Amino acid sequence: xxxxxxxxxxxxxxxxxxxxxxxxxxxxxxxxxxxxxxxxxxxxxxxxxxxxxxxxxxxxxxxxxxxxxxxxxxxxxxxxxxxxxxxxxxxxxxxxxxxxxxxxxxxxxxxxxxxxxxxxxxxxxxxxxxxxxxxxxxxxxxxxxxxxxxxxxxxxxxxxxxxxxxxxxxxxxxxxxxxxxxxxxxxxxxxxxxxxxxxxxxxxxxxxxxxxxxxx
Numbered sequence: 033x034x035x036x037x038x039x040x041x042x043x044x045x046x047x048x049x050x051x052x053x054x055x056x057x058x059x060x061x062x063x064x065x066x067x068x069x070x071x072x073x074x075x076x077x078x079x080x081x082x083x084x085x086x087x088x089x090x091x092x093x094x095x096x097x098x099x100x101x102x103x104x105x106x107x108x109x110x111x112x113x114x115x116x117x118x119x120x121x122x123x124x125x126x127x128x129x130x131x132x133x134x135x136x137x138x139x140x141x142x143x144x145x146x147x148x149x150x151x152x153x154x155x156x157x158x159x160x161x162x163x164x165x166x167x168x169x170x171x172x173x174x175x176x177x178x179x180x181x182x183x184x185x186x187x188x189x190x191x192x193x194x195x196x197x198x199x200x201x202x203x204x205x206x207x208x209x210x211x212x213x214x215x216x217x218x219x220x221x222x223x224x225x226x227x228x229x230x231x232x233x234x235x236x237x238x239x240x241x242x243x244x245x246x247x248x
Contacts, residue, residue: 037097041212041220046095048219048226053087055230056080059237068244071132072124076240079120083233086113087226094222111153111163115146118170121196125177128186128243164207171200187246191239198232 036043060080066073093106119142127135145166152162175196181189202225209221219227 034097036095040218041223042094044217044219045223045226046091048223048230049087049091049094052226052229052233053084053091055233056084056087059233059240060084062237063240063244066241066244070244071135072127072240073244075120075124075127075135076236076244079117079124080237082113082117082120086110086117089113108150108154112146112150114163115149115166116143118167119143119145121174122170124192124240125174128181128189128192129177164203167203171196171203175200186243188239188241188243191235191242193239195232195235195239198235199229202226202228202232 057080060077063073063076063080089106089110093103093110098106123135123138123142126138149163149166175193178189178193178196182193205228206221206225212218212220213224
């Protein structure tokens with residue numbers, strides 16, 4: 033039996049997911065080399081690690097031929113990692129908005145959220161709408177925080193806000209599916225979501241780098 037699925041759109045979705053993971057890994061190493069050892073740096077590194085892990089796992093879920101039951105099971109840690117990525121973004125926003133002590137205090141309240149996302153999604157028979165709702169709430173919160181930080185000329189906040197807005201656009205592109213289109217290869221709404229998200233990740237990394245190096 034072939035290792036990979038037959039669907040061309042699933043294969044391009046896997047390829048773009050893998051590219052997203054590689055970009056997150058590159059961003060992780062870029063921030064890891066900075067001399068800072070503060071909470072903001074640790075949060076950004078954890079965010080990029082979670083994003084990379086979810087992207088590589090997503091690539092496997094889309095590309096590798098497996099039983100539906102196995103694929104459904106694989107999506108549970110995927111939802112957790114995606115939820116963790118969003119939760120860490122919220123903590124980064126709190127750190128910029130209220131300071132690192134406030135973010136440290138918020139960890140115990142926010143880190144259970146990814147587990148809640150998995151539980152609610154599981155109880156909802158794997159419906160993606162629950163994750164979309166969670167993502168929307170986190171993104172609205174982060175956009176509001178970073179809009180205020182831009183007004184305060186907080187270093188790197190404009191880049192992070194751009195990353196948030198691109199991420200929202202990517203989510204809209206995905207939620208508008210299902211659809212497919214051909215651009216050399218055949219893509220669907222999931223593949224386009226990953227493509228749109230790529231510059232968003234670049235914005236996040238640039239914003240984080242500018243913020244972490246502002247006082248060097």
